[in-house]
Amino acid sequence: MDERDPKGKDGSGPGRAAFVSAIFSIFVALIFIFTWFFEYLLQNDPISTELVVRQFSTIVGLPMAAIGAFIVVVFLRQEKDGPIEIDALGFKFRGSSGPVVLWIACFFTIVFAIKILWND
Structure with a gap:
């Protein structure tokens, strides 16, 4: 087997690098969009400012939780062992x-961690 595997079967080829670059670019773009949106929102509307301050865990925490869960699933996945298979509570989840x-x-x-740790 050639050391320069063009298809990236071992998870280190150009396909994996392009995927990681795309995800990183999307993540950075989302950070800029959130920053711009909240900067605009907080400067121009006192009612929105109060809402964001009171409900910060909902408005910012839940989208960041979704992104964090996505990062855990995508970047910590092991390609060598095949697709993720989960057997729990009598259910079998295979494939996608x-x-x-x-x-x-x-x-x-x-x-749940945000809910428990957040002080109202």
């Missing part, structure tokens, strides 16, 4: 449903 169930579990765990 495995990452979806893992994302939902990560998202709800992060949301």
Whole structure:
């Protein structure tokens, strides 16, 4: 087998680098969009400012929880072992449903942590 694997079967080829670059670019773009939106919103409307301050965990925390769960599922996945398979509570999730169930579990765990740790 050639050391320069053009298809990237070992997870380190050009396809993986392009994917990581695309995800990173999207993440940076979302940060700029959120920053611009909140900067505009907070400077021009005192009612919105109060709402964002009072409900910060909902307005900012939940989207960040979704992004965090996505990062956990995508970047911590092991390619060598094959697709994610989950067997729990009598259900079997295989193929593309495995990452979806893992994302939902990560998202709800992060949301639960935000709910417990947030002081009202």
